Amino acid sequence: MKRNCYAHFFSLIIALLLGTAQQAAGQRTQIRGFVDVVSYYQNGKLNFGLGEQDLFITSEITQRLSFLGETVFKYSFDSPTSFNISVERIILKYNYAGNHSVLIGKHHTPINYWNDTYHHGRVFFPTVERPLLFAQGFIPLHTTGVSLQGQNLGRLRFGYDAMLGNGLGSGDIEDNNPFKSLTLAAHVKPTNGLRIGASYYHDVISKGSTIHNHYGGTSTVAPGRISQDILTGSIVYNDSVFHKKFEVLAESSMAMNRSDSLGTQRAIASYAYAGLRVTDKIIPYVRVDDIQYGSKEVYFMDNNTRSYVGGVRYEISYLAVVKLEYQHTKSHMNNISDNIIFQIAVGF
Numbered sequence: 001m002k003r004n005c006y007a008h009f010f011s012l013i014i015a016l017l018l019g020t021a022q023q024a025a026g027q028r029t030q031i032r033g034f035v036d037v038v039s040y041y042q043n044g045k046l047n048f049g050l051g052e053q054d055l056f057i058t059s060e061i062t063q064r065l066s067f068l069g070e071t072v073f074k075y076s077f078d079s080p081t082s083f084n085i086s087v088e089r090i091i092l093k094y095n096y097a098g099n100h101s102v103l104i105g106k107h108h109t110p111i112n113y114w115n116d117t118y119h120h121g122r123v124f125f126p127t128v129e130r131p132l133l134f135a136q137g138f139i140p141l142h143t144t145g146v147s148l149q150g151q152n153l154g155r156l157r158f159g160y161d162a163m164l165g166n167g168l169g170s171g172d173i174e175d176n177n178p179f180k181s182l183t184l185a186a187h188v189k190p191t192n193g194l195r196i197g198a199s200y201y202h203d204v205i206s207k208g209s210t211i212h213n214h215y216g217g218t219s220t221v222a223p224g225r226i227s228q229d230i231l232t233g234s235i236v237y238n239d240s241v242f243h244k245k246f247e248v249l250a251e252s253s254m255a256m257n258r259s260d261s262l263g264t265q266r267a268i269a270s271y272a273y274a275g276l277r278v279t280d281k282i283i284p285y286v287r288v289d290d291i292q293y294g295s296k297e298v299y300f301m302d303n304n305t306r307s308y309v310g311g312v313r314y315e316i317s318y319l320a321v322v323k324l325e326y327q328h329t330k331s332h333m334n335n336i337s338d339n340i341i342f343q344i345a346v347g348f
Contacts, residue, residue, distance in 0.1 A: 028060045030058050032057075033054060033056065034054040034121035035345070036052065036345035040342070042337070052074045052122070055071045067093075068093065069091075070120065071085065072086045072120050088108070099152055101150075104147075110199065111185065112197075115134070121347055123319055126247065128343045131251075132271070132329075133253065138269045143166065144173075148160075161184070162183070164180050166181065169206060177204075196236075205226045226258065229255070232253040235248070236248070253268070265297050273287040281314055285310070289309070291303075308328045311326060324343075325341045327341065
């Protein structure tokens with residue numbers, strides 16, 4: 001009798017240990033990091049600086065449920081000796097059928113290709129910095145909410161995103177007004193290296209709401225009810241036949257802001273990038289940015305801007321890139337600026 005009890009006890013212990021081992025093997029967590037350092041010459045002065053340090057965590061909790069977290073550490077412009085911590089993304093993803101998933105949390109709004117593809121690891125950026133429409137708060141960078149997503153569907157490798165979340169007059173934990181933002185995005189990949197996409201964004205900001213996603217990252221209070229619609233189109237081409245010899249990326253967004261007093265005002269922000277891989281590691285490139293606002297803009301700060309960028313990228317490896325870039329920017333508010341930047345970006 002005692003022998004049977006001992007055998008049952010040891011069988012139970014072995015079963016618990018095997019179950020724990022299977023759970024540990026089933027959950028795979030990866031922690032990656034990205035950082036960049038820069039040196040730039042501007043206004044007759046040579047400067048050295050640190051970019052963002054990005055902590056990127058992914059975990060496969062089960063075969064269908066996964067987690068993604070991204071936290072950025074960056075130095076504060078207000079106090080050069082201190083730094084800020086920003087939680088950029090926290091996403092739970094559940095794959096409910098095939099290539100279809102539901103996601104909940106804080107997302108990068110899938111409103112255009114760059115915002116949905118190049119996050120905060122600058123080692124993957126084709127240029128040193130993001131296009132100007134990000135710096136001027138033209139598009140809503142983040143949305144906290146729920147979305148449905150599909151990828152690589154059918155012969156055209158169709159993909160879609162449908163998101164409902166807190167809008168422009170909101171924070172990460174609550175919405176400051178009763179209106180929800182809506183994002184609809186779709187793309188196709190008809191051939192290798194080619195991606196064509198379009199998106200639609202809609203939100204309503206109630207009077208008195210604090211708008212966080214504004215020019216230069218500042219906040220302001222909406223003087224009245226503002227309705228915003230943004231249409232975006234994008235095309236991406238990487239010539240994979242010749243080992244990705246040619247790189248082309250172009251996007252344009254048209255924002256329509258409506259208020260009761262001034263009607264509808266339109267603003268257009270566009271950029272176009274082109275790169276040529278002359279060797280396996282060296283890619284010279286150019287990029288042109290242009291942002292034009294309406295004369296009676298009700299949401300954006302009226303700062304028409306055009307920028308020309310030219311540079312060369314040297315890919316030491318997949319996770320180590322050096323870039324040398326010249327930037328020429330002419331804006332309505334800041335006149336003309338010229339900048340030469342040297343950047344080293346790595347992943348670890």
